[in-house]
Amino acid sequence: MAQLSESVTLDREGDVAVITVDNPPVNALSWHVRQGLSDGFAQAVEGGAAAIVLICAGRTFIAGADISEFSQAPKGPSLLDTQSAMENAPVPVIAAIHGTALGGGLEVALCAHYRVGLASAKFGLPEVNLGLLPGAGGTQRLPRLVGVPKALDMMTSGRHIGAAEAHADGLIDEMVDGDHDALRNAALAFAARAVANNMPLAKVRDRDEKVAEARGDEQLFADFRASIARKTRGFLAPEYNIRCVEAAANLPFEEGLQVEQQLFRELMTGPQSAAQRYYFFAERAANKIPDVPKDTPTVDIGRVGVLGAGTMGGGIAMNFANIGIPVTIVERDQESLDRGLGVVRKNYERSRSTTPQQVEERMALFTGSTDKADFADCDLVIEAVFEDMDLKKSVFAELDQICKPGAIMASNTSFLDIDQIASATSRPESVIGMHFFSPANVMKLLENIRGEATSASAIATAMDIGKRIGKVAVLSRVCPGFIGNRILAQRAVEANRLILEGATPEQVDRVLYDFGLPMGPFAMSDLAGLDIGWKAETSSGSNVREILCESGRRGQKNGRGYYTYDPDTRAATPDPEVVEMIREFAVSQGYEQREVSDQEVLERCLYPMVNEGAKILDEGIAIRGSDIDVVWVNGYGWPVYRGGPMYWADSVGLAEVVAKIREYGERLEGDHWKLSPLLERLAADGGKLHQFSN
Numbered sequence: 001m002a003q004l005s006e007s008v009t010l011d012r013e014g015d016v017a018v019i020t021v022d023n024p025p026v027n028a029l030s031w032h033v034r035q036g037l038s039d040g041f042a043q044a045v046e047g048g049a050a051a052i053v054l055i056c057a058g059r060t061f062i063a064g065a066d067i068s069e070f071s072q073a074p075k076g077p078s079l080l081d082t083q084s085a086m087e088n089a090p091v092p093v094i095a096a097i098h099g100t101a102l103g104g105g106l107e108v109a110l111c112a113h114y115r116v117g118l119a120s121a122k123f124g125l126p127e128v129n130l131g132l133l134p135g136a137g138g139t140q141r142l143p144r145l146v147g148v149p150k151a152l153d154m155m156t157s158g159r160h161i162g163a164a165e166a167h168a169d170g171l172i173d174e175m176v177d178g179d180h181d182a183l184r185n186a187a188l189a190f191a192a193r194a195v196a197n198n199m200p201l202a203k204v205r206d207r208d209e210k211v212a213e214a215r216g217d218e219q220l221f222a223d224f225r226a227s228i229a230r231k232t233r234g235f236l237a238p239e240y241n242i243r244c245v246e247a248a249a250n251l252p253f254e255e256g257l258q259v260e261q262q263l264f265r266e267l268m269t270g271p272q273s274a275a276q277r278y279y280f281f282a283e284r285a286a287n288k289i290p291d292v293p294k295d296t297p298t299v300d301i302g303r304v305g306v307l308g309a310g311t312m313g314g315g316i317a318m319n320f321a322n323i324g325i326p327v328t329i330v331e332r333d334q335e336s337l338d339r340g341l342g343v344v345r346k347n348y349e350r351s352r353s354t355t356p357q358q359v360e361e362r363m364a365l366f367t368g369s370t371d372k373a374d375f376a377d378c379d380l381v382i383e384a385v386f387e388d389m390d391l392k393k394s395v396f397a398e399l400d401q402i403c404k405p406g407a408i409m410a411s412n413t414s415f416l417d418i419d420q421i422a423s424a425t426s427r428p429e430s431v432i433g434m435h436f437f438s439p440a441n442v443m444k445l446l447e448n449i450r451g452e453a454t455s456a457s458a459i460a461t462a463m464d465i466g467k468r469i470g471k472v473a474v475l476s477r478v479c480p481g482f483i484g485n486r487i488l489a490q491r492a493v494e495a496n497r498l499i500l501e502g503a504t505p506e507q508v509d510r511v512l513y514d515f516g517l518p519m520g521p522f523a524m525s526d527l528a529g530l531d532i533g534w535k536a537e538t539s540s541g542s543n544v545r546e547i548l549c550e551s552g553r554r555g556q557k558n559g560r561g562y563y564t565y566d567p568d569t570r571a572a573t574p575d576p577e578v579v580e581m582i583r584e585f586a587v588s589q590g591y592e593q594r595e596v597s598d599q600e601v602l603e604r605c606l607y608p609m610v611n612e613g614a615k616i617l618d619e620g621i622a623i624r625g626s627d628i629d630v631v632w633v634n635g636y637g638w639p640v641y642r643g644g645p646m647y648w649a650d651s652v653g654l655a656e657v658v659a660k661i662r663e664y665g666e667r668l669e670g671d672h673w674k675l676s677p678l679l680e681r682l683a684a685d686g687g688k689l690h691q692f693s694n
C-alpha cells in the first residue's frame with residue numbers, strides 16, 4: 001500500500017487499483033486529498049492498473065469541498081485538475097459510495113465512469129445552503145444524468161436523495177445492500193466486469209439526451225423560478241444555480257462550465273455566501289459546551305413525558321414520536337387530552353410527508369393520561385402548561401415525587417426563571433429549560449436553559465436529544481426571555497414607539513420584511529392574536545394593543561387587527577382606521593407626528609437588538625456571539641444570508657452601530673439605548689461580536 005498524502009492511499013487488488021480517502025470526520029476535499037487523488041490516478045495508470053476504484057474510509061464518502069479552506073490561500077492542485085485526471089483516465093474508474101456524497105464529493109463521483117452506492121447512501125449538491133453553487137462541474141453533469149427538473153430541485157433546495165431514487169434516476173449504476181465490505185467487493189466486481197466486457201469509459205459530460213429535453217424550454221425555467229420565489233426571497237444562490245442549469249440545457253458542456261465558474265466566483269466572493277459559510281460553522285459550534293465535554297454521560301431516553309397538550313405540548317410530543325420514541329402525554333382532564341391528541345393526529349394527517357400507515361404508527365406511540373403518576377417510567381418529562389410561576393412550581397413539586405431517579409425534568413417556559421422552578425424540587429440538578437418554538441414540530445430551534453444547579457449530564461442529554469429530533473440546540477443561561485425573546489422584546493419596544501411617532505404598522509413591517517425577516521412585529525402580533533394575555537375587565541386603553549382589542553380587533557383570527565384580512569385569501573391590507581386610531585392615541589399622549597424614514601425604522605428596530613445581544617454576552621447568558629445568531633436564524637427567521645444579528649452588526653461596523661446607539665440614546669428613553677460596555681469595548685478595539693466567546 002502506498003501512502004500518497006496524509007489522507008489518501010493507493011492499493012492493489014489483482015489488477016484493480018484502489019484509491020482510498022481517509023480524511024475524518026467527513027472526508028472533505030482538503031488540499032492533501034486533492035493532491036493524493038491527483039497522484040493516485042496518475043500512479044494507478046502508470047502502474048498498469050486495468051481499472052481503478054475510488055472509495056472512502058470512515059463514516060462517509062467525500063462530503064464536499066473543505067469549507068474551512070475557502071477563506072485561505074489556494075494550496076495543492078485544483079479540484080478541476082483532480083477531476084480531469086480521473087475522468088480522462090484511460091481505464092474504467094468506479095466510485096464506491098457510502099454515507100453522503102455531497103457537493104464536491106458528488107462532483108468527484110460524477111467524474112468516475114461508473115458509480116456504485118450502498119442502499120443507505122445519500123446524494124446531494126447542498127452548496128446553495130452555503131450561498132454557493134456546485135463549482136466543480138456539478139451544475140453541468142448532474143442535469144445530464146438526472147434531467148433538468150430533478151437537477152433544479154436538488155440544486156436549489158440542497159435536498160439529499162436516497163440511493164433508490166439515485167439509482168432510478170441514473171445517478172448511480174448499481175445499488176448494493178450491506179456494509180462497507182460489501183460495497184468494496186461490489187465495486188471490485190463491477191471493475192472486473194468493466195474490464196472483461198470492455199465497457200466504455202462513460203463520461204457524464206458527453207451525455208446529452210436528458211438535457212436536450214429541456215433545450216430552449218423557457219417556460220420550464222420560468223415556472224420553476226415562480227415555484228420557489230417565495231421560499232428563496234432575498235437569496236442570490238438559488239437563481240444562480242438555475243442559470244447554470246439553463247446553461248447545461250442550452251450550451252455545449254465547456255461553455256456551460258464557464259458559466260458555472262464565473263457565477264461560482266461571483267457568489268464565493270460575495271457577502272451572502274460569506275455569511276452562510278460563517279453560519280454553517282456557527283451552527284456546529286453551538287453544540288459545543290466548554291464545561292460539558294463530549295464524553296459527558298447522557299441519560300438514555302427510552303420514553304418521554306409531556307405535561308400539557310396545548311399549542312406547544314402536542315407539537316413537542318410529535319418530535320419524539322417522529323423518531324420512534326414513545327410519549328406519555330398528560331392533561332388536566334379528558335376533554336383537553338382528547339382535543340390535544342386530536343390536533344396531533346390532524347397535524348400528521350395534513351402533512352404530505354406522512355403516509356396513512358405512518359400516521360397510525362406514530363399515533364400508536366402516544367399514551368394519553370390525566371394522571372401525572374403515569375410519568376413514573378419516563379426518562380425525560382417536558383412541562384408545557386400555562387405560563388404561570390405558581391402553577392409551574394406546583395407541577396414540578398409533583399413531578400419530583402413521581403419521576404424516577406435520574407430522569408430529566410424540563411420546562412418549556414418562554415420567560416420564567418428555571419432556578420425558581422427547580423427550587424420546587426429536591427433535585428435541581430435534573431431540572432433544565434427546553435424552550436421549543438411554535439409550531440414546535442416544525443421550528444428548528446431548541447433553546448436549552450441551564451439553571452445554576454443543572455448537571456452536566458442533564459445539559460448533555462438535552463443538547464443530544466435536540467440533535468436527534470432534528471433541532472438545532474443552543475444553550476442559554478437564565479434571564480427573562482433567555483436569548484431569543486429577550487432580544488425580541490427590545491425590538492418590540494421600539495416598533496411600538498415608532499408607530500406613535502408617525503410611522504405606520506405597515507411601514508415598520510415592510511422595512512423588516514424587505515430586510516429579509518419573514519414578517520414584521522405587527523403582522524406577527526396579528527398572527528399570534530392581539531388578545532393573548534388581554535382581559536376586557538382590566539383593559540384601560542393604555543396602549544395601542546389594548547385600544548385595538550377594545551374595538552373588537554383580535555388579529556387574523558377575526559379578520560381585523562393592525563391590518564384587515566381577506567376572509568378567503570387571508571391577504572393583509574393596511575387599515576386607515578387603525579392608522580387614525582393610533583394617531584389619535586399618540587397625540588393624546590403628547591407624541592408629535594412626523595415622517596419617519598425607512599432607515600430610522602430599520603436602525604431603531606435592529607440596533608437595540610444588537611445592543612441587547614452584547615449585554616447577553618457580557619452577562620455570560622450566551623456562550624458565544626455566534627450562538628445568538630443561531631437562535632435568531634432558526635427561531636425568528638433572521639435571513640441567513642445576513643449571518644445573524646451579531647454577524648450583521650459586525651458587517652455594518654461596530655463603530656457605526658455604537659455611534660447610532662449613542663445618537664438615538666440621547667433623545668430616546670429606555671435601557672435598550674444604554675450602550676453595552678462590551679459593545680463599546682469591541683468597537684474601540686476592532687473586535688467582532690460574532691467571534692466573541694465567553
Ligand code: 3HC
Pocket residue numbers: 025026028063064065066067068079100102103104105107126127130132133134135136138281284285
Ligand atoms: N468542510 C469542512 N468541514 C466540514 C465539512 C466540510 N465540507 N462538512 C462537515 N464538516 C465538519 C463540521 O464542521 C464538523 O466539525 P466539528 O466536529 O469540528 O464541529 C464535522 O465535520 C462533522 O460535521 P457534522 O456535525 O455536520 O456531522 P453530521 O454527521 O451531522 O453531518 C454531513 C455530516 C451531512 C456531511 C454534514 O456535515 C454536511 O452537510 N456537511 C456539509 C456538506 C456540504 O455542504 N458540502 C458542500 C461543500 S461546498 C462544495 O463542495 C463546493 C464545491 O462545489 C466546489
Ligand code: NAI
Pocket residue numbers: 307308309310311312313330331332336340383384385386387388395412413414415435436437438
Ligand atoms: P396552551 O394554553 O396552548 O396549553 C397549555 C396546556 O396545558 C392546556 O392544554 C392546559 O389544559 C394544560 N394544563 C394546564 N395546567 C395543567 C396541569 N396542571 N396539568 C396538566 N395540564 C395542564 O399554552 P402553550 O402556548 O402551549 O404554552 C405552554 C407553555 O409553553 C408556556 O409555558 C408558554 O410560555 C410556553 N411557550 C409557548 C409558546 C407559544 O408560542 N405558544 C412558545 C414557546 C413556549
